[in-house]
Amino acid sequence: MKDDEVRKVADNVRDYFRETAESIRIFRWVWRELTNKESKRWSRRLLVLSLLGTVVAMAQPWFTKSLLDGAVQKNRGTIIYGLIGFGICLLFAKVLDLLASVCRERTWGENFVNLDRRLSGLFFSQSLGQHLRESGSLNCAGLSKGRDHIFNVQGVLLFNNGLVDMLQMFVSLAALWLISPVVGGIALGMLVHYVAWLMFLNRAFAEKFAPVEVNYRRYTRALHELWDKVERVKTCGRAETETRRLADFGRATADEDRRHSLWFDRLATVRSLITDAAFAAIMAYGAWSVLQGEWTVGLLYPVFSWTAQFRGDLWRIGQIERQLNKALPAVKALRDVLSERPDVTDRQGAASLPTLSVPRVEFVGVSHTYPPAAWDEDDPETLAKAGQPVLGDISFAIAPGEKVALIGPSGVGKTTLMRLFQRYADPDKGVILVDGRDLRDWRLDSWIGALGYIAQQPQVMDGTIRSNLVFGLSAEERARVTDENLWTVMRRLKIDFGSRLTQGLETKVGRNGIKLSGGEAQRLMIGAAAVRKPRVMVIDEATSSLDSTTEKEVQAGLAEVLSDGVSALVIAHRLSTVRDLCDRFLVLANPDDGNGARVEATASSFEELYRLSPTFRRLADDQGLRIGSDKPPDGSPDEPKGEPAKVIPLSLIRR
């Protein structure tokens, strides 16, 4: 749920039942998808034990009735019968309690491990394309929120006796009904009255409390932002003013909250008065029945305790409903996003890519359109753009061992092409051939195994240099890789971090370790890619966030990794980065005809490219790149935008 969103609640009976049906579907999804056999077994046992426990707890007042009736009638037999029954109930209750705790703990333990495993399974089974598309909800925050709420619901049901309360409520109602339909009827009236209140209060909650909740969320977000952006706040000298402003907002919100809460408390008092009146009516009816000689005096006791039980359960179930209402939206969001089917899977009969040779890769007429994200539907502008292809009819090949650079302006679709290459998603049209066979006919894991990817932002994991270097290796590969192998990679990539490697390969990096600069982190990532001995390197703007000195170091690392006869597809923001690294250059350009980007030119030198591609000329000139003495041919469709002050433009001389 977004910060400013007010939670909707049902305001009529039909909506209420519709929502209840949806809640049941959510519960069933959790039960089906996230609960394993073992935990299902334990929770079923828990249910049976709880039911038995409820029956035993309710039998106890029944035996008390015998005790009282025996005392009134001065009948020893009845008294002893009552006492024995009472004692057995106590004993049984304790044994059942103990057994139930075992089941509860088992259910909890099983769920704890299994839930995360299942969640991760569903999360990772979705393609990276799906992750990009659903990046607003299919992410760590969404997952952990949904997970926490599932645990909350489970805690309410298992440990706060939610399950027992619900069972008890129905069993007490049934028992009261059996004693007398009048008493049962009044109790049922209590239930209906309570549900009506619940619906009314839910609606009142929406009107009064939800905006307060929104304000609380805004307040918290603003506070966190102030704390997070301490540097900006302090350097602007805004600390005191902003804190005061926020405190005023907080006070206003709290005042509003208090007003509504007091209103709510008054209503709640009315509600319990009505429930209490029903309680009194039941007892009055009981007393009258005793006077009529229809009931024994003793019967008043079980009726009293079951009604009290019923009233208490009603109240607690109201609380549970409130807690479930709070938890379910996050669980629902989780279900919606995790029940999407994975869209990149192995085709039937997919083969494993040979593990040793460097494959030949070919794009044949590949085009791709991003499917509109859910939120696009609200925005006509993005929706219109969302339907247009990003890439249209792209064809080129990478021979084994060839290094190809992708060049093109920002937003043209270079990253998209790389995503298709790594099967984040499959192209809508055309095909990517690997060793002459559709990429979709190779097993995904074997393709991923052939690739070494270096992303724009280094993703250093919390751990040691070693654990980061071997992260991409299988267990067998990890066992096989020696320290000497790792050190060779470290030396080649000059990963020494200014002699901060005090513990060698075991030096901690990441959150709890030494702080790595962008360039150092990126070199570590290149090292990690090299350790995997990839056959095709995929490098997307790996140096774009670095300064030019650091870029040179990283570039040297890249050159090392690429020197092993691997193939490569490289994107670099700075053209100078790829100039010496790559054998062939491919320029992507989007003619803005709504058909997506195409390959504008391909060449094996910058000089040639400068002649052939207006897009490249523009990029090279913008970056002040010196490209031999080449000038664009006469009548070229697009003159380069004058190189900075090298030649004085004719137009100026004439003036």
Ligand SMILES: Nc1ncnc2c1ncn2[C@@H]1O[C@H](COP(=O)(O)OP(=O)(O)O)[C@@H](O)[C@H]1O
């Ligand atoms: N996940 C996405 N969903 C929708 N559109 C996207 C997504 N990623 C990129 N695009 C769009 O596709 C186009 C190409 O983006 P991209 O491949 O990142 O370009 P480049 O890497 O060349 O800068 C851009 O118009 C961008 O807005």
Ligand SMILES: [Mg+2]
């Ligand atoms: Mg990009």
